[in-house]
Amino acid sequence: MSEASDPIFARIARRYDFINVLLSFGREQAWRRRGIAHLPPGRILDLGSGTGAADPVLHGFDVVGLDPVSEMLQLSPMSDRVVAIGESMPFADESFEGVFSAYVFRNLTSIDRTLGEIRRILKPGGKAVIVDLSRPRNPILRFLHRLGSAIALPLAGLIVRAPGDYWYLHKSLDKLAPVEELYADGPLRVERTWRMGPFGFVYGAVLAK
């Protein structure tokens, strides 16, 4: 079941939700909720659904959770769960009204392939809503944020006895272009983007087919 398992998420699965709440000062669900408000009604894929943390705020949708790490999926309350990667999804063309993905895109092997797959499985007019972490846009705030995360994240990692894994999280925040550029040349049309959280280091994006 865990052929594509990401060893980091397999290791931290049981402590994942606790540390998320701690690191976001309890705001991580509000950031998800703000994105979910843009989803159309109908069948929704939660891409990289992990432990199913979005489940309580996806009520009213027909939700399929997809994640490569079975250790994460096993903890999920979602009834429809699929072990797979976003870059190659086992779904028919045009089979979802919407795709939601929170705190996943930094972990993907290929954003281009995943966006291509999202376009394929979305119905015409369907929407993808992406929420993820990055760095503030302003260079001074970005520097301060980088400094803060270099200290805070390994410390938080110590609490859950996985400092190395949380150093990876610190590094991953610098991996991608800012949201204002990241999806601009992709296969889906950028409908809107926004920033949330301290210094605007959390972003949301609505992409339309």
Ligand SMILES: C[S@@+](CC[C@H](N)C(=O)[O-])C[C@H]1O[C@@H](n2cnc3c(N)ncnc32)[C@H](O)[C@@H]1O
């Ligand atoms: C930070 S967790 C986010 C989980 C959940 N979306 C949430 O809001 O709590 C990132 C998740 O992305 C998953 N992931 C990693 N690589 C992936 C890939 N290539 N395709 C889909 N999901 C992936 C991990 O297994 C992990 O469960």
